[in-house]
Amino acid sequence: MPPLRAEREALDALIETWAAQLSESDLDHALDYANMKGVPSRRRFGSLLMHFFNHQTHHRGQVTTLLTQAGVDVGATDLLGLIVNVDGD
Numbered sequence: 001m002p003p004l005r006a007e008r009e010a011l012d013a014l015i016e017t018w019a020a021q022l023s024e025s026d027l028d029h030a031l032d033y034a035n036m037k038g039v040p041s042r043r044r045f046g047s048l049l050m051h052f053f054n055h056q057t058h059h060r061g062q063v064t065t066l067l068t069q070a071g072v073d074v075g076a077t078d079l080l081g082l083i084v085n086v087d088g089d
Contacts, residue, residue: 022049 027046034040064074076082 019049 027044027049029045030042031045031048032040032042064077067074
């Protein structure tokens with residue numbers, strides 16, 4: 001799994017760098033695009049960005065399920081367990 005982790009961390013770093021460069025006006029911009037079936041759409045970029053991050057969570061959950069079924073201990077995956085308490089605990 002180390003090669004997969006390295007790839008995930010590299011991709012996450014790219015995403016974080018890109019997201020840090022976005023401005024409020026970028027988020028309010030209407031984006032014209034076509035989906036994988038070629039169906040045209042026009043949606044607010046900020047909403048599409050929320051979908052981007054939410055959809056990653058969906059697929060990570062699928063992978064976690066498959067790994068667990070294969071006998072791999074993936075460790076704690078609950079976000080609440082990863083959020084640091086306000087008091088730093």
